Structures are given as structure tokens and as C-alpha cells.
Amino acid sequence: MAITRDDVLHVAALARLELTEDEISRLEVQLNDILAAVGKVSELDLSDVPATSHPLAVVNSFSPDEPRPSLGLDDVFANAPERDGDHFRVPPTGETAA
């Protein structure tokens, strides 16, 4: 399953990374090397083995439904690049996703 330049571009778009030309060519080589190494997991026949998503045998964690104070708005916006009243301001979204 070799990774092509088009695959790199496709995945970069999914991950919202605007890569430079240099990064694209480097990642094409490195991702192929790494995938060749990690692809080793496919050697094992594990069709009857259940998957582990989480290492503890804990299913649910319940706590009482009691309201507590949350962060004030000034705290919420303290690190924001751009605030507009009670909103995070961002550039217009009226475009097609890259």
C-alpha cells in the first residue's frame, strides 16, 4: 500500500495542514517508510480477537448531576486571537473546504 504524492495531499487536506512543497516530498518518503514498519500488524491473523479501545475494564463513570459554576466569558476569551463581543471572530467561512 504505497503512499503517493496524491495521497499525501489528500490526507493533508483532511488534516487541514497547508504543507510546503518541501514537506510534501519529505512526508511522501517518510510515511512510506513508517507504514512499511507499522504494517507489520497485518501479519497476525486476529479475526477472532476483540479490539481494545481502552486499557481498563471500566464501562461507565457516573456522577451526580449537580450544576457547578463554569468559566466566565472573560476567561473563555482570554487566549482568543480575536474576540467580537461574546463570539470568537474568524474569517468568512463562505467558501468550499480546501
Place this chain on the structure above:
Amino acid sequence: MIDTLRLTAEEAKGLLERGEVSGAELRAAYRDAIDARNEELHCFLTLVDDDENDGVPIAFKDVISTKGIETTAGSKILKGYVPVFDSTVAARCKAAGLQLLGKTNTDEFAMGSSTENSAFGPSKNPWDPTRVPGGSGGGSAAAVSAGLAPWALGSDTGGSIKQPSSLCGNVGLRPTYGTVSRYGIVAFASSLDQVGPVTKTVRDNALLYGIISGRDECDSTTVDVPSVELPLAEDLKGLRVGVPKELNEAEGIEPGVSEAVQRAIELCAELGAEVGECELPRSVEYGLPCYYLIAPAEASSNLARYDGVRYGPRQDADGYYEMVSRTRDAGFGDEPKRRIMLGTYALSAGYYEAYYGQAQKVRTVISQEFAAAFERFDVLVSPTSPTVAFKLGEKTENPLAMYLADVLTIPPNMAGLPGLSIPCGLSEGLPVGLQLIGPQFSENTLFRAGHALERAIGFDGVPERLR
């Protein structure tokens, strides 16, 4: 005169309790040590000038959110980020009276084994500054080893507490998954991340673990934890110690590392333990590939939050998506980008089952193999790192070679098991770490075994060049 190179946290606590030194004097002693050695070693990213507390000083790896104190995770994308709340571990240390000295260097987003992936430059190993301190928590490990902090907190996903502790000659605990809250910890791979102590002694380690562990209603993955017992016994009578063949004979283990570990295993028997061999047939061979699918997949999801909207520096653009993509390209370094790309690929349509799904099944196999070994043994032992501290720059051009630094710490991590690394000798004049692995929630057993071995080994944790 306080000798910060030798003073343990337990001794510091005693001095304070008996009124022999004040919290301010203790802080001043560590600040002097920091002034003398931090420029060379680059352990700290941020120094804290004063603290409302006056207890034993401590340092935190810079992935631990501290209210009002910059927290960068070693990344440009969090440069200038000042948390508006404390992580639970920071709050618990505060409640215990500990005073914060500063935030320590880390590979960016805790991704790495040398601190060379930090956006703010690498830390250096106090035993030999031409070598790495290990990573990702190299700043915390180097700070403790160089006497710049009596103890510190790190975080461990694939080995980021255990491996730097091994390379710097410290005691490092990666606790059982679920025992320490991750609330307010910069997330890397959520099914693996754990916070834990980096200390000079096993008793210090148990003390600090006692402060930070326990269920937290802000982290639903935490559970109730057995109360922590400070180890006293100096023998290992009745303890069954297993030596997994694959973890001790893996390719790439340096002969000097093997010899030091072998001597420690002989000591186990001399101290009264029953020692026997066991096998983990697939855990070591498939552990690393399994980890490098699961951790990047989870990282690609966790790191989606860095979008230039709510915090962090933003790159300007005319449109929203362009702004997000540019902000992420400018803010992330090479390693996070590599892992985001790898993880996104492994989770993408058509590849999910073959990569991520299969890796989750391998994870089950690893857990089963360890469970089988723990039917016969209380503790398993191996080297923590296959090598002693390597040279700065030695592995930076080859990501796969760097990944191999964690080949022995990853398998138990995949199964959520606790692991304690203690120094067990020198090879080429550099510290070698012994990894003690137990079943889930067996921290007290690891402390007991680690303490008895520590006493018998008598390792001098002060780097020779600083004595």
C-alpha cells in the same frame, strides 16, 4: 548550605517540618542551582518567580496546565498560551503545599524520545551535555538529576517518564492507566497518556504519587486507587520476579545495558525473590507497530483543536479554512505533522480496519500475554531503554530510529500497566535504567521492589561531572 544535588524531597520535607529551613530558603537554593546550570542544560521553558506556597519545591513538565503560567507543550502553536484553570495534578500539588519552580522542556506535544523535537530547543543530559536527556520529559528528568528541582512531574504515553528517567539516572513512575487525572493535561493519545513522578528515590516517588493519584470527577477515566504505602523493607522475600525473554533480548540492547540489568536480576535473587524466565511472544515484536498506529491516530484527533480560533497564534487569511490550514502548518513542527498525517491516514476511509482496527486487536493480544505472565509472577523486569543516553543529533534525521528508543517501554503501556524505572548502574559512564512492570494497580509492589533494589544497588544519582 543546602546541597540540591543530593537533597531528596523527603529530606526537604523533614527540614521544613522541623523548621530547620524555610520554604523561601529552599526555593532560593534551587534558584541558585537553576541560575548556575540551566543555561547549559536548558531544563526549564518557564521559571516561576514566586509562589503562594512554601512547601517542597517542584517542577512540572510543560504539558501540565498551570493557571496564570504559560503552558506550551513545547510547541509554537501554544506559544503565549496562559491557562485560565489549573490541571487537577497542579491543584493537588498546590493543596499539598508544594511550590512551583517552573515548567520543564518537552518534545513538542510529548512526541519524541530526546527533547530534540521541542520548538524551543533541546535539553542536555547532566551526565554529558553532548547527549540527550531522553524524552519527551527530558526537561523534568535533567532538572531532577542536576539538582534544579527535588522532584518533578512528567507524562508518559509511550515511555516519556520512564525513558528519560533511565537516561538521566532518576526514578520514574508511569502509573497504571486511570490512577492519575488528565484533566488539564495537553492531550496526546488519550488511551495511553498518564502523568507520573520523576524523583531521586523510590520513597520520594511513592510520596508524590500519593499526592497526585486518585479518582477525579473531572476525568471520567480515573478510578479509585489503593492507598499508597511508603516502602520500608530491604528484602524481596516472597516476591516472584519474572524475566521476559523478549524484553531482555530484544535487538538493539547494548551489552553494557544488559550487563547492568543482569546484575540487578541477580540481586533480586540475593534479596530473597524467586526469579524465573517467562515469555511475551508477540508483545515486543508487535508492540511498537501497534503503538505507532494507535498513538498517531489518537493524536490526529486530539490535535484537531489547534485551529487558531480559541487560543494560540493565528496566521491571517481571507477565508476560514485557509486560516486554519496556515495556522496549523506554521504552528506545528515536523514530528506532530508526521504523526497527524500518519494518524489521519490510518483512520481514513478504506484503511481504518487494516491499520487502526488491527492495532486495537494487537493491543488485546499484548494485554493477554502480560496477564498470563502475571499468573506466575508479581513483577517483570527488563532494561527501560535499550541504550544509554545517545548523542544530540544522532537520530534526528531518522524518525524510525528515534521511535525504537521506546521499544521496551511501549508493550506494558499498551496494556495500561504501571512501570517503574530505577537506576541500576552505569555503562560507558552513563546511567542504565531497570524497568519494573506490575499488574494494574500494583504500584505498592513496584515501590517495595524498587526500594529494596535501590538500597542494595546503592547507585549514586549525582552525575559524576557535578560531584
